[in-house]
Amino acid sequence: MGLCHGKPIPALENPEELPLPLPPPPNPPAANPGTPKSWKLPFYSPSPLPGYYKTSPASNNSSSVSSTPLRLFKRPFPPPSPAKHIKALLARRHGSVKPNSASIPEGAEAEQLGLDKSFGFSKNFFSKYELGEEVGRGHFGYTCSAKAKKGDMKGEELAVKVIPKAKMTTAIAIEDVRREVRILSALTGHENLVQFYDAYEDMENVYIVMELCKGGELLDRILSRGGKYSEEDAKAVMVQILSVVSFCHLQGVVHRDLKPENFLFSSNDENSTLKAIDFGLSDFVKPDERLNDIVGSAYYVAPEVLHRSYGTEADMWSIGVIAYTTLRKSPLLGSDGIRYISSCLEGRAKF
Template identity: 65%
Template sequence: MGHCYSKKTTSVAVNDAVSSAVEDPTPASVQTTPFHSPFPAGINPSPARTPGRRMMKWPFPPPSPAKPIMAAFRRRRKESGGVTPERTAEQEGEGRMREREVERERERGLDKNFGYSKNFGAKYELGKEVGRGHFGHTCWAKGKKGDVKGVSVAVKIISKAKMTSAVAIEDVRREVKMLKALSGNAHMLKFYDAFEDANNVYLVMELCEGGELLDRILQRGGRYVEEDAKGIVVQILSAVAFCHLQGVVHRDLKPENFLFATKEDDARLKVIDFGLSDYVRPDHRLNDVVGSAYYVAPEVLHRSYNSEADMWSIGVITYILLCGSRPYYARTESGIFRSVLRTDPNFDDIPWPNISAEGIFFVKRLLNKDHRKRMTAAQALAHPWLRDENRPLPLDIFPIKQVRSYMRATPLKRAALKALSTALTDNELFYLKAQFRLLEPKDGCVSLENFKAALARNATDAMKDARVSDFLTIMEPFSSKKIDFEEFCAAAISVYQLEALEDWDKIATMAFQYFEQEGNRRISVEDFARELNLGPTAHTLVKDWIRSSDGNINFIGYTKFLHGVTIRGSNTRRQ
């Protein structure tokens, strides 16, 4: 069943699944897996062993870009009596006593009654343990009566003793609600029921007997061949696209959290473990740092992120599938964070020269440190590396979000975006055409009602809990507005995503040529500064973006105008 656990009570849970930093005794020349051994030096690891989840056992290195996060780790370790090499046995005992006292204090006054059925033992026969995580474990079980009689299931058992805060209790409630709402999708585990007793909460789910994606990677010598990797990535993206449409961000995507339904080579892949997941609307940002260090996105470390963080994690997984090593690696959490924030993955060494150019560019698009330039899950499925004309694309919330911004834009900004849409390549048009069709246009046009109806057709209880449709409220003043496909393209495109393309310069040049003919006009420095939302101090800079000959916007001004600019103060800290 893989590692199952609930989110820690603290908002800092990045290292729940970080491998040990002990150096792998296996010579580098014969390493076939990206996962370093959790065993002490001198003890050979099992080639099929899953990386450990324990915390680091030695002091952290000097301050890093992740200094606030590391300070939180140290505070948590001090409060819980965490073990370090310098601690004596007596100190460890005292630490455990203090930990128990803290837990008892926290538990006082907490209501751990979830209202779930209490007859688990009467309905299921519990069997052997098949997985263990930080807050609980997973066991095989078989139904004893009713519709599940004779059915083998997986039971995730979450200890109530470890629910030491109201936040932890709410996390379990949310996980159960998500599992119920999302279980109808082909790449989600079927959820049967939730039970509880005085000690535990029991989540009964579909049993996947094919093992973890991590195990399959190891069985294949550490990586997949490119064609087989594509099939895995398509399934991962399909699952994540469904979650994101519902307003659910997983926040802990990694090979250990994907299971194969059966042992067959072509078995369906299922995403598991929503213990760290949360609801988020397209126009909101999350700020708690959770996940697994090797897969955490830069913006998570900066405490401002949305569903794009999951796409970064998928980029890391795809990198591992194709080459067998992690794109970011260090011996400590702080080192990993520094690597994620500052370094770029290696695409030069074997086997990357043998990977297709489209495959490499696909991974680079997902591992872009600017989250605005990453593809969404639906866009990734439309990428030339994965595109299948016979596989329908899922509805994507992203173009709806973009249209909402377009409706609020000035006439000049709309003209600039319309010019940009005329230079789109076939790849971008393929995705936009699919999304437009999913809105079910009437007489070749769509309106606010089409957006609402499309969301309603795909809604689950999770979408309602995330209040995804609420962000359309701001479009109510434009409820009578209808847009055709041409205007939809202008409204739905992302300048930042287009900038990430290799042929961006060509696209921008073609767009400006159209803008010169159809949308450009004479504009004053003051008016252009207002269009860019800049103050009087920026007038000198803006002046350089207007041609002195006719007072029209020049090419540089056009590109700046498309995505806006940020004028940094003189006291801006150097990066």
């Protein structure tokens, strides 16, 4: 999964000029009868670093040689987590890589100076809406409640996603916002989709006005039930998720960040309608097209995404993880327990 950078080894003109082997250890201890003379493990090799050989008591005063115990490792090693890989790519995508921190290159992408951050949206947001308190926060923006001050929706409570322009430091970050608004405008008419109303902007922010869902996240419902849904309740949740994702796929949209946090209940009622939200990482895809961006959330991302070749099937893997978390009770508590369960699927995937 990681990137490997190395230099080719030049061919030796004279094969006899090979590096000499390491000298034998000083004063090797006498072998006990019945003790094997050497390790016969295929993955074991002596360390070329000083301090590999145990020193005698007489040489303990030497500062150049230290004693290091022999160490064996168990195999196979556990599969690597994709979390760091995805976070690094997302940070690079949105221009938030910290100084002196390692980043993973993504094609020929580079930050550009003098970016055009004008979206062509309406600029009279505060004349129509009164912004309220913050109700949620994501990686690249936050959501506040709001109230309409005029028009057909006067007095109605709404949700406004606020995306600071200061965080849009790459051309890709700006295009992500444009695409999110286009996708929200295109995806209308499904009861399990959060309703989009309009988009606004000013010098500091972009404002995306949407339906306000007061029932909280699906993740909160799962945790409130001790990390486990009954099969009947899980079925009701999964039918709604499958219905809305199928609708998105028929419209040529792949969500790419499906997880319990991105599904909200419209009200606190037990049988409330579930709504899909947060299309900030979504994209349009054609039936014969393959996407290669590594985006999503580490515990729900499909292996095809990490291999940079995927389509709408990437969402189906994420739905499978959501189904697994609703039905399987976690041995841990809180959100860490949910993450533990979903991370079990990481071991099955060949990253």
